Amino acid sequence: MFVLAPRVHLLDLAGPAQVFGTATDQGHRYDLAYVADTPQVSSAQGLNLQATLDWPPLTRDDLVVVPGWRAPTLARSGRFGRPTLSRIAAHHAAGGMVASVCAGADALGRAGLLDGRRCTTHHDVQDELARRYPRAQVVRDVLYVEDGRVVTSAGIASGIDLALHLVAVRHGPATAARVARQMVVYARRNGEAQQASAMLRHRGHLSDAVHRVQDRIDAQFTETLTLADLAATAGVSERTVTRLFTAAIGQTPLRYQQLLRVERAEHLISQGATVEAAARAVGFSDARMLRRLRGRVTVVPDLRQ
Incomplete structure (x- = not known):
């Protein structure tokens, strides 16, 4: 499920959605849903998106993804209401996985999920993320970081890498490689890893x-x-x-x-x-x-x- 903020970046959203949609075409079912605090969400690229206000029932097998948004600064952008942040935190507390692309890491921070964890975000806002959440360890110059069922990615196209990693974890690297091949993208794993699976490498x-x-x-x-x-x-x-x-x-x-x-x-x-x-x-x-x-x-x- 994707949680959309105002001025969401289309590629932050569409990249991971395409990965999961392609995995569905290959027999691994993902039911994609899009929720927001308002029924219509403006994108950074000028296209308005439709979302639902009602969260579907979630289990610990479900994934919640917060795509990034246009954010010269994190402090004055990407505002989610407290009920939305509480739902994100509750999903994680119930054993589910949450993920973010780019500035979406700030929403996870506001939900209290970055404290004591390693995380990353787009290089333009890494320093601000570190200042806003001093108990988090912001890892620079990597594609994505996974720590305790919280997965954060660097931004824009790295959301595709994050989604391919999650597909590899759930269904094996061969499936992730086939999805990447179908999308005509380079299948990578964690940018900080010295050795990636040969099936992807x-x-x-x-x-x-x-x-x-x-x-x-x-x-x-x-x-x-x-x-x-x-x-x-x-x-x-x-x-x-x-x-x-x-x-x-x-x-x-x-x-x-x-x-x-x-x-x-x-x-x-x-x-x-x-x-x-x-x-x-x-x-x-x-x-x-x-x-x-x-x-x-x-x-x-x-x-x-």
Whole structure:
């Protein structure tokens, strides 16, 4: 559900809404709703929007998003009534997640949700946000920050990154990558993270054939996939699929599959699995190959980003 303030930025709203709408088209249902303190909301770009005054019933599985608005200063803009701020706070208190784009972080601050948490906002108002909420830790120069079911993003287009992250958390990075591909955007994760999921890190290209092959590998990386299988998926020859794949992401299909296996194995090991159990879970016949690849495959850079 989106909570709209006067002079809302259209891209702050439309970017995340498009992500969730595209995820719905791919079988993950999101019922989008738009509420405000007035039935008509002016946008910063001059287009008037219709909203409802009545909040739908929410569960802890629902997400409340506050898009940003045109705000030379936070102190005199984006005014929400106390009932709206109380509903935002109550949703979080009930176990739900709240998110903001750009200046929308100020609404979360007014609702008391930034105290003791890491957060971010657009660079033009970062200093003011830090002054207004001294108990918050404002993180600069990142795309978004998640802390205790409160997710804040830097602004404008970073709302798309925030929404893709939330889709990845709920439905897996392969789904987020497919949504990003459908939207023809670069699928990124947290801007402060040194390592992003390989399923997202290697999607910054526009080769439809390679995306189809990646979709298959992402879905079946624990299985044995022959080059002939992948070539058939792309509708090209084995030599061509290798050439296209290497040109697009800088490594062969086999290398990419190994990267996904090792990345997943590292996660399982971090959760307490033995190397042997992790190796079997990701498709290796024994732990010897995993041991050889650990520390080598995981540091493969994506030179095209």
